[in-house]
Amino acid sequence: MKRERIGIGIDAGGTFTKLIAVSESGKVLGEDSVPTERERGPRPFIRRVAAAVHALERDTGRGGAAGLAVAGDVDSERGVLRRSPNLAPFEGYTLRKAMAAALERPVTMHNDANMAAWGCYALELKRRCPNVVAITMGTGIGGGLVLDGRLYAGPTGSAGEIGHMRVTGDGFPCACGARGCLEAHAGSYGIRRTVKQLLRERPHARSPLREPGAGRFPERASEAARRGDPLAREVWRRVGRALGVGVVNLVYLFNPDAVVFTGGVSRAGDLFLDPVRQALRAESFRAPFGHVRLRSARRRRLGSLGAALYSLEEGGQ
Amino acid sequence: MKRERIGIGIDAGGTFTKLIAVSESGKVLGEDSVPTERERGPRPFIRRVAAAVHALERDTGRGGAAGLAVAGDVDSERGVLRRSPNLAPFEGYTLRKAMAAALERPVTMHNDANMAAWGCYALELKRRCPNVVAITMGTGIGGGLVLDGRLYAGPTGSAGEIGHMRVTGDGFPCACGARGCLEAHAGSYGIRRTVKQLLRERPHARSPLREPGAGRFPERASEAARRGDPLAREVWRRVGRALGVGVVNLVYLFNPDAVVFTGGVSRAGDLFLDPVRQALRAESFRAPFGHVRLRSARRRRLGSLGAALYSLEEGGQ
Numbered sequence: 001m002k003r004e005r006i007g008i009g010i011d012a013g014g015t016f017t018k019l020i021a022v023s024e025s026g027k028v029l030g031e032d033s034v035p036t037e038r039e040r041g042p043r044p045f046i047r048r049v050a051a052a053v054h055a056l057e058r059d060t061g062r063g064g065a066a067g068l069a070v071a072g073d074v075d076s077e078r079g080v081l082r083r084s085p086n087l088a089p090f091e092g093y094t095l096r097k098a099m100a101a102a103l104e105r106p107v108t109m110h111n112d113a114n115m116a117a118w119g120c121y122a123l124e125l126k127r128r129c130p131n132v133v134a135i136t137m138g139t140g141i142g143g144g145l146v147l148d149g150r151l152y153a154g155p156t157g158s159a160g161e162i163g164h165m166r167v168t169g170d171g172f173p174c175a176c177g178a179r180g181c182l183e184a185h186a187g188s189y190g191i192r193r194t195v196k197q198l199l200r201e202r203p204h205a206r207s208p209l210r211e212p213g214a215g216r217f218p219e220r221a222s223e224a225a226r227r228g229d230p231l232a233r234e235v236w237r238r239v240g241r242a243l244g245v246g247v248v249n250l251v252y253l254f255n256p257d258a259v260v261f262t263g264g265v266s267r268a269g270d271l272f273l274d275p276v277r278q279a280l281r282a283e284s285f286r287a288p289f290g291h292v293r294l295r296s297a298r299r300r301r302l303g304s305l306g307a308a309l310y311s312l313e314e315g316g317q
Numbered sequence: 318m319k320r321e322r323i324g325i326g327i328d329a330g331g332t333f334t335k336l337i338a339v340s341e342s343g344k345v346l347g348e349d350s351v352p353t354e355r356e357r358g359p360r361p362f363i364r365r366v367a368a369a370v371h372a373l374e375r376d377t378g379r380g381g382a383a384g385l386a387v388a389g390d391v392d393s394e395r396g397v398l399r400r401s402p403n404l405a406p407f408e409g410y411t412l413r414k415a416m417a418a419a420l421e422r423p424v425t426m427h428n429d430a431n432m433a434a435w436g437c438y439a440l441e442l443k444r445r446c447p448n449v450v451a452i453t454m455g456t457g458i459g460g461g462l463v464l465d466g467r468l469y470a471g472p473t474g475s476a477g478e479i480g481h482m483r484v485t486g487d488g489f490p491c492a493c494g495a496r497g498c499l500e501a502h503a504g505s506y507g508i509r510r511t512v513k514q515l516l517r518e519r520p521h522a523r524s525p526l527r528e529p530g531a532g533r534f535p536e537r538a539s540e541a542a543r544r545g546d547p548l549a550r551e552v553w554r555r556v557g558r559a560l561g562v563g564v565v566n567l568v569y570l571f572n573p574d575a576v577v578f579t580g581g582v583s584r585a586g587d588l589f590l591d592p593v594r595q596a597l598r599a600e601s602f603r604a605p606f607g608h609v610r611l612r613s614a615r616r617r618r619l620g621s622l623g624a625a626l627y628s629l630e631e632g633g634q
Contacts, residue, residue: 073604082604131472143570147469154572155448158605161569166562169486169497177601180486245483252478253460253570255471284494287390287399288475 006064008053009308010099011112011301012036013071014086017049020301021056021064022308026123029060038086042093050102067108067311068099069115069303071142076157079109108311112136112303113160114153117144118313119306120260124297129257133250135162135243136303137265140175141183145254151310163187167245185242186272188265191218194235207231222268236268240275247276247294248283255288262297269296323381325370326625327416328429328618329353330388331403334366337618338373338381339625343440346377355403359410367419384425384628385416386432386620388459393474396426425628429453429620430477431470434461435630436623437577441614446574450567452479452560453620454582457492458500462571468627480504484562502559503589505582508535511552524548539585553588560589561596564611568597572605579614586613 006029011018013036021030032055034048057063072084079096081087096109117134125132130149136142143162145152153159163183164176171180172193184190195215199207208224209215209232224232247259261273273294283289299305323346328335330353338347349369353362374380389401396413398404413426434451442449447466453459460479462469470476480500481493488497489510501507512532516524525541526532526549541549564576578590590611600606616622 073602075604147464148467150465152464154605155574156572156604156608158602159570159572161572161602161605164569164600164602165566167483169488171486178599249482249566250570252481253476253567255473255476255478257472282495283481285390285475285478285481287392287473288471288478291473 005312006060006062007308007310007312008056008064008066009069009115009304009306009311010049010053010066011069011115011304011307012087014038017045018301018304019049019052019056020304020308021060022305024312026305026309028305029062030056032056036087038089042090042095042098045090046095046098046102049099053103065311066099066103066105067110067115067307068096069110069112069307070095071112074109074111074157076110076114076153077155079107108307108314110151110153110307110310111142111144111157113142114144114151115304115306115310116142116262116302117146117160117306118151118310119299119302120144120258120262120297121146121149122309123299123302123305124260124295125258129293131254131256131258133160133162133254133256133259134302135259135261135266136263137186137261138263139189140187142263147254162246162250165246165249167242167249171242182242182246186239186246186265188218190242191221191235191239191265192216194238195221198231198234198238202231205231209235218265218268222271225268225271233271236271237275240272241279243272244276244279248279251280251283251288251292252285256292258293258295260295260297262302266296322629323377323379324625324627324629325373325381325383326386326432326621326623326628327366327370327383328386328432328621328624329362329404331355334362335618335621336366336369336373337621337625338377339622341626341629343622343626345622346379347373349373353404355406359407359412359415362407363412363415363419366416370420382628383416383420383422384427384432384624385413386427386429386624387412388429391426391428391474393427393431393470394472396424425624425631427468427470427624427627428459428461428474430459431461431468432621432623432627433459433579433619434463434477434623435468435627436616436619437575437579437614438463438466439626440616440619440622441577441612442575446610448571448573448575450477450479450571450573450576451619452576452578452583453580454503454578455580456506457504459580464571479563479567482563482566484559484566488559499559499563503556503563503582505535507559508538508552508556508582509533511555512538515548515551515555519548522548526552535582535585539588542585542588550588553585554592557589557592558596561593564593565596565600568600568605568609569602573609575610575612577612577614579619583613
């Protein structure tokens, strides 16, 4: 029996590494997860991942192309993780080459947000929009670009670092050392800071976000906002305004067919999308602003899904 | 004798339309200029331009591909000028098709900043940098993108509208109706406003920019700054800071090999480039910021030069 091609996406996180086996049409055929154990270094990690890939192939009865998605500053040309707070022990190691040797096949390796962008392009939007900007919303804000139907990563693999675009003159301090970065206002630590700021500004306002620890979680802020809490609604309006400036800039620069929000925090959906839409409506250049579609992604795991599909595209086998 | 191929660039401006004939290697073989006479509408314009193209071909003894560069919002897919304050009577007309019919050959048509970007890529940087952001500095600020060695114009031809990227929270009002756009701070009307602001802030400072009318011209501000006038130097520092925020954003988003400044105002060179370089040095992501090169273009007429060379690339003949 002919073994059909599948793509295997490997999403290397600080604690766990998730694997997903996907058919060329995007159907999920199998999943697995292995501990990353970063402190033991890259070699045992690669052995563990290779064993899991082979097990997935036995289970699905098909051989696969393989793609790595890694959070951090990835040199996709050389297949090296340049910098990654979550995977510091793997920095500088020729991760892609070692993985390709262990799996005996070419392996693609990209920043996880770039792979999420490919997932948005290939799955969420079914390849109908050749120009897609993906915004990944979690602790930080990441981004990935598909332009003219191709992943655009830039010469050092650093393109689409949307989170460090400046969205205001004298905004919150960012983890990168600058001020007013999109991430400092719309990443989960930015949202936490906005909650704190509002609680201080409105000392007499009652809000479930005033309970100890409640302001730490964006989910609590979206629950409270959905139940009508005015303070929580104002939190999301401010987050949406920061995102609005960012998306306006992205539309002027990339003229995308679609901007897709993905990642945990993006599930707040209309709470921040409404102010973003309002910002887009206010712009006078109608051609690009009338053209672009905004959505928050329906699927989860777009990073590993994208890595799986991208490996089928580019990885050969 | 075999007639070698040349490219003819046609830069349609509000008053004059400039033509340039260029060899495939970028050597200028001939030039001409015809009045645009926009108020008479597009048909006589096309006849006049076609006559000038034919004359250039007689002079150089070679047939040419032809490319149009037009300031404004260009639908390059359909070859229509969607909106252009300078060429309002041509809006909505199928300019490219009519020009192609008059010249009996395919014609490319793009926004002038996009063509300047192609000129920067193909001539200034000799095709050695596949990823180039061009910033055109004049009354407004325009932009064009070459990514992976290809012009990126976006689905509605609006990509690279760098001038309307927001660079500050509550900045100067922009011609587009928004506030804090790069153009409102670094276009020539933004520079004029900065001069006015500084003259107000420093009522006792002597400066040649205080002479009636002197603040209207960016050239006067650069002359004064070169002669050491502190107020004029501060003007360019502020312009450079606004550009610095813009270029930082561009590097995060596009990870370009080079950012090239072109257009009249860019001749101020280091007066604004130094603060931009300073802004880039302050960023903590070293891979993209260590990689990018900044320069102000040596050649003039990069819009028409770029249109000529681009027509050889894409226009066929």
